[in-house]
Amino acid sequence: MDLLQLLAVILDSTIRLSIPLICAAMAGLWSERAGVVDIGLEGKMLVAAFASAVAAFATGSAWIGLSAGILASLVLALVHGFAAITWRGNQIVSGVAINMLAAGLTVVLGNAWYGQGGRTPSLEGAARFGDLTLPFARWAREHVPGLGLIYDEVVSGHAAPAYLAFLCVLVTAFVLKRTRFGLRIRAVGENPAAVDTAGLSVAGLRYGAVAICGLLCGIGGTYLAVAQSAGFLPHMTAGRGFIALAAVIFANWRPWPALGACLLFGLLDAVAIRLQGVTMPGIGLVPVEAIQALPYLMTIILLAGFIGRATPPKASGLPYVKER
Amino acid sequence: MSAVPVDLPRWADIALVPLVSVAAALLVAGLVVVGIGENPLEATALLLRGALGSAEGIGFTLYYATNFIFTGLAVAVAFHAGLFNIGGEGQATVAGIAMAIACLALPALPGFLAVPIAILGAAAGGALWAFIPGWLQAKRGSHVVITTIMLNFVAATLIVYLLREIIGKPGSMQPETPDFPAGAILTPMHQLLAPFGFTLPATPLNSAFFLALMALFAVWLLIWRTRLGYAIRTVGANPRAAAYAGISPAAVTMIAMAISGALAGGLAVNEALGVQHRLVLDFTAGYGFVGIAVALMGRGHPAGVGLAALLFGVLYQGGAELSFDKPAITRDMVVVIGGVLVLFAGALDGLFRRVIATVLRIGRGAA
Numbered sequence: 001m002d003l004l005q006l007l008a009v010i011l012d013s014t015i016r017l018s019i020p021l022i023c024a025a026m027a028g029l030w031s032e033r034a035g036v037v038d039i040g041l042e043g044k045m046l047v048a049a050f051a052s053a054v055a056a057f058a059t060g061s062a063w064i065g066l067s068a069g070i071l072a073s074l075v076l077a078l079v080h081g082f083a084a085i086t087w088r089g090n091q092i093v094s095g096v097a098i099n100m101l102a103a104g105l106t107v108v109l110g111n112a113w114y115g116q117g118g119r120t121p122s123l124e125g126a127a128r129f130g131d132l133t134l135p136f137a138r139w140a141r142e143h144v145p146g147l148g149l150i151y152d153e154v155v156s157g158h159a160a161p162a163y164l165a166f167l168c169v170l171v172t173a174f175v176l177k178r179t180r181f182g183l184r185i186r187a188v189g190e191n192p193a194a195v196d197t198a199g200l201s202v203a204g205l206r207y208g209a210v211a212i213c214g215l216l217c218g219i220g221g222t223y224l225a226v227a228q229s230a231g232f233l234p235h236m237t238a239g240r241g242f243i244a245l246a247a248v249i250f251a252n253w254r255p256w257p258a259l260g261a262c263l264l265f266g267l268l269d270a271v272a273i274r275l276q277g278v279t280m281p282g283i284g285l286v287p288v289e290a291i292q293a294l295p296y297l298m299t300i301i302l303l304a305g306f307i308g309r310a311t312p313p314k315a316s317g318l319p320y321v322k323e324r
Numbered sequence: 325m326s327a328v329p330v331d332l333p334r335w336a337d338i339a340l341v342p343l344v345s346v347a348a349a350l351l352v353a354g355l356v357v358v359g360i361g362e363n364p365l366e367a368t369a370l371l372l373r374g375a376l377g378s379a380e381g382i383g384f385t386l387y388y389a390t391n392f393i394f395t396g397l398a399v400a401v402a403f404h405a406g407l408f409n410i411g412g413e414g415q416a417t418v419a420g421i422a423m424a425i426a427c428l429a430l431p432a433l434p435g436f437l438a439v440p441i442a443i444l445g446a447a448a449g450g451a452l453w454a455f456i457p458g459w460l461q462a463k464r465g466s467h468v469v470i471t472t473i474m475l476n477f478v479a480a481t482l483i484v485y486l487l488r489e490i491i492g493k494p495g496s497m498q499p500e501t502p503d504f505p506a507g508a509i510l511t512p513m514h515q516l517l518a519p520f521g522f523t524l525p526a527t528p529l530n531s532a533f534f535l536a537l538m539a540l541f542a543v544w545l546l547i548w549r550t551r552l553g554y555a556i557r558t559v560g561a562n563p564r565a566a567a568y569a570g571i572s573p574a575a576v577t578m579i580a581m582a583i584s585g586a587l588a589g590g591l592a593v594n595e596a597l598g599v600q601h602r603l604v605l606d607f608t609a610g611y612g613f614v615g616i617a618v619a620l621m622g623r624g625h626p627a628g629v630g631l632a633a634l635l636f637g638v639l640y641q642g643g644a645e646l647s648f649d650k651p652a653i654t655r656d657m658v659v660v661i662g663g664v665l666v667l668f669a670g671a672l673d674g675l676f677r678r679v680i681a682t683v684l685r686i687g688r689g690a691a
Contacts, residue, residue, distance in 0.1 A: 039473065083671035092408050092469050094671035096616055097663050103610075104659030105356070112360035112652040239477055246474065289485040296474040303466035310466075 004146060008153035010270050015154060015162065016228060018266030020045065020237070022165045023220025024244030025251075025258045026172045027213040032253060033176060034209030035189035035315040036084050039095035040076065041217055042241025043102030048073040048221025050106040053120040053232035054113070056127040056225075065127070065226045066161065070218030076102065077214025078207075085206045088319030099241075107234045118234035120225075129159035129227035159227035161219055168216055173255035185209050189313035192320040202320045217241075246299035249310050265295045330677040336684060342621050342628065345668035345676055346635070352664045353657060360652050367646060367653060374645025375638040381645070383513065383527030387594070389637030390529075393536040394590030395615025396622060396629040397543050398450075401587060402468075403624045404547055405580035406560035411457065411472025412588040412612030414479035415450040419589030420596050421483060422449025424491055424603040427504040438508040442597055443535070446589035453479060454585025455578060462574035468581070476612075487605055499605035510598040530598035532590070539590060540626040546583070547626075556580050588612060610659065617662040620670040636662070 024041045031038040051072035056065030076098050083094040107118035114120055134156035140148035176182040188195045188205045196202050224240075225232045243265050251257030272291040279285050303310050332341070354364035375385045395412045402409035409415075426445030427438070457471035486492075487499040494502075510531045514524040547553040555576050558566040563573040595607045614636055621635075622628025636658070643655040668676060 039469070079667070083667065087672055087674040089671035089674055090408075091671075092410070093616075093620070093666060096410060096613070097667035097671055100613055100617075100659055100663030100666060102663075104656045104661075104663055107656040108356065108654055108660060109360065111654045111656075115651070118654075118656075242473055242477065245470070249470065285489075287485055287489070289481040293478045293481040296477045300460070300466070300471055300474050300478075303470060304460050304464040305466070306464075 004149060008150055010267070010274060011150070011154045012157070013270040013273070014263060014267045015158060016266075017269045018262045019158075019162045019165045019223050019228075020220040020240050021244045021247060021262040021265055022169060022259060023216050023223065024241050025247040025262050026165075026168050026255065027216035027220070028245055028248045029172060029176075029253060029255060029258055030185070030209045030216065031213040032248060032316055033189045033313055034185045034206045035192060035313055035318065035320070036081070036206055036210055036213075037091040037095070037317040038080065038210075038213060039092060039242070039245060040080055040098030040102075041213075041244055042237050042239065043095075043099035044073040044076045044214060044217035045221035045224065045241050046099075046102040046106055046235070046237045047076055048218040049225035049236055050110060050120070050221075050232045052218075052222035053123065053225040054110075056123050057121055057231070060125070060127045062123075062127055062129045062160075062226050066219070066222045069222035069226070070215050073218035073221060074211060074214035077210050077217070081207050081210040084319065085203050085210070088321065091317055091319075103235060106232070110232060110234070118232075120232040122230045123226060124230070127226070128230055129161060129223075131157045131159055132163070133157060159223065161223040161227055164219055165223070168219065169255055169259045176255060181208075186313075189315055192315050193323075196320070196322060202322075206320075220244075243295050246295050249299055249312075250302055252310060253313060268292075268294050330674070330681045332677060332681055332684070336680060338623065338625075338628075340680055341673070341676055342623060342632075342669060344680060345665060346621065348668050348676075349661050349664040353661045356657070356660060357653060362650055362652055367650060370649050371639070371642030371646045373642075375642035378525075380525040380527055381641055383524060383529040384641040384644075385634070385637040386533055387527060387529040387599070387637075388640040389633045390533045390536045390594045390598075391591050391611045392614060392618050392633035392636045393540060393630060394587055394594065395612050396618030396633050397539055397590075397626065398584045398588035398612075399615050399619035400622065400624040400626070400629055401543060401547070401556070402580055402584040403619060404553075404560045405556045405576055406563065407458075407461075407468050407577060407580060407584075409454060409457075409472055409581065409584045409588075410469060410613075410616065411454060411475050411585070412591070412615050413608045413610070414472065414476035414612075415453040415585040415588040416591040416608045416612055417476075417479040417483050418453040419446040419448075419450035419585075420592035420603050420607060421486060421491075422446060422452075423589075423592055423596060424501045424504075427508040427597075428491060428501060432505045433507055435507040435509075438505065439510065439597070442504075442508050443593055446592045446597075447586040448589075450585040450587070450589030450592070451582040452585070454581040454588070458578040458581025461581075462577040468577075483603075483605060487603070491603070493602075501603040503602050504597070508597065509601050510593070512598075528599040530594070532594035532598040535593065536590060537630075539587060540630050543587070543629075544626040552576075552579065588615075614659070614662045617665045617669070621665055 028038055028041050048069035052065035052069030055068030056062050080094050083089040084091045110118040137152040137156035141152040184205055188202055192202045247258050247261035250261040268291055272288045275286040276288050357364040357367050375381050398412050423442050423446040427442050457468045460466045460471050461468045491501050493500055513529040514526050555571045558571055559573045559576040566573055591611055596603050618632040621632040639658045643658045647654050
């Protein structure tokens with residue numbers, strides 16, 4: 001395989017591995033910019049993966065699967081909102097609860113319904129999102145040297161939710177930065193008292209952000225179960241929700257850098273998979289675990305202020321109590 | 325934990341709030357059981373019989389409770405200092421690694437030397453893995469919650485690497501260490517009590533249970549009867565007031581985290597030193613996370629943690645027995661109950677206190 005081909009293959013799997021991270025990172029971004037800390041991204045993606053696989057299997061339609069995934073994730077997001085916004089509970093505790101609930105419930109229900117140790121039956125045909133071929137992909141591969149191959153391998157040939165994920169980044173960046181609603185969301189995360197004084201509902205805005213967070217986690221989870229894999233496996237999110245959280249921190253709570261961080265973490269993952277069992281001169285067997293631990297280590301180092309500085313929204317994690 | 329303080333009588337605060345949240349959590353679990361088409365009352369009866377109906381069942385229940393005591397205490401000690409340690413899993417993992425290295429690297433020692441060294445190794449490993457986030461929060465301002473989450477994953481990849489490349493059993497495909505030397509294991513309870521005329525069935529319950537009971541007492545002593553415990557509680561209540569009173573919140577943060585991590589290391593002692601007699605991958609099996617539920621339900625008090633750990637021990641052992649009889653109900657149900665409990669006793673604490681306060685007021689009005 002020549003170098004260009006290898007590069008294209010690695011970039012292609014980078015995109016595939018990044019999609020769930022991108023969705024979850026945008027989800028976390030919405031919630032955290034509104035001042036609601038969410039460590040339950042993992043759990044929401046997990047229930048979305050499960051619900052989408054169940055619905056897609058039952059109906060034979062991947063799109064119905066997507067709706068079910070979003071719905072399930074939305075329900076958990078609203079539970080988090082109810083605890084964190086309405087009852088001003090500890091947001092970290094609530095996030096932990098959501099992760100445990102999702103991890104337990106998906107396996108219990110999956111096992112009770114299908115009796116395959118928590119797996120759902122494998123999805124076939126229209127029950128799964130197939131890879132879309134973008135226009136001119138085949139033509140470009142044959143006629144445009146270099147770039148054509150990249151276009152065909154990397155840009156084209158992903159499932160519909162993958163393109164949806166990139167669209168979500170665009171929309172998130174635009175809405176947060178350029179619209180009145182986005183300004184209000186950011187304001188409620190920085191200084192909820194000012195938003196309240198301006199006559200806007202702090203709780204309403206935060207619920208809105210939390211619901212968007214649920215929707216985006218739903219897309220990410222669905223991609224995992226109905227596009228990347230052909231069904232649900234217990235604990236299939238495998239920490240992706242936390243890597244997404246790391247990406248949000250890494251990007252200083254901004255959409256485009258968050259996309260960059262997700263792609264970087266996806267690339268690390270793709271390289272780690274590629275190097276599994278490979279012996280390199282001088283190193284010996286490549287310690288793949290070191291590459292897998294990198295996103296976490298990089299986040300710890302960044303948070304500690306050794307490189308750059310992480311500045312979360314000012315009111316993040318603080319319940320808003322109206323003065324009386 | 326909640327920002328809406330609702331004044332409740334002390335007895336209600338200590339007993340009623342946890343009891344009501346447990347009842348509500350079990351109710352939710354019951355609904356799930358109904359949802360998958362089983363009878364919740366029958367399931368409860370099977371569960372209780374499996375956990376408490378025989379000496380063997382009780383042995384298993386107490387063995388699981390031992391794990392929950394350690395992880396629950398770990399979370400509770402950090403809570404008292406106002407810190408949320410979600411890193412129990414990672415700390416127990418590193419504790420296991422340190423203990424395995426201590427057991428395997430040292431020459432074969434007699435038990436009275438090898439066992440304390442192994443236990444100290446576990447405590448040191450867990451303390452180190454918790455001290456790092458403590459130090460980072462105290463000195464570098466990064467939040468303990470995020471750092472402990474990240475370190476959980478680092479520990480998970482670390483143990484995979486070490487078991488495969490460094491301390492793994494040569495020639496074995498399983499990710500596990502060789503067996504520990506014969507001296508470096510804890511005595512199973514049925515052997516321990518045999519000389520006293522008790523004949524118990526063989527269960528994984530071992531002398532780590534006594535260590536857990538001692539830990540419960542030691543934590544009570546530490547938190548309520550020592551200068552350090554007073555400092556921990558003061559920092560937890562109000563770090564600025566503590567600083568004004570001459571207590572260093574930074575030092576207390578680091579010390580409390582280290583103690584918390586050392587307690588989480590008890591999980592490795594019970595599992596590896598007490599039962600498996602070697603280190604296996606994934607021995608933490610989610611006990612660290614359930615510890616959060618245990619600490620929240622136990623209100624951070626060792627007596628409460630002990631009772632909550634016993635409850636989860638019953639659920640774990642009963643759940644295992646239940647899944648034999650009713651394959652539709654797997655033991656993951658316990659994780660569901662744990663999750664609902666964390667939600668009810670932790671995040672929705674305010675709601676439950678409000679409801680209880682309202683009910684109590686109605687009761688008083690009628691009398």
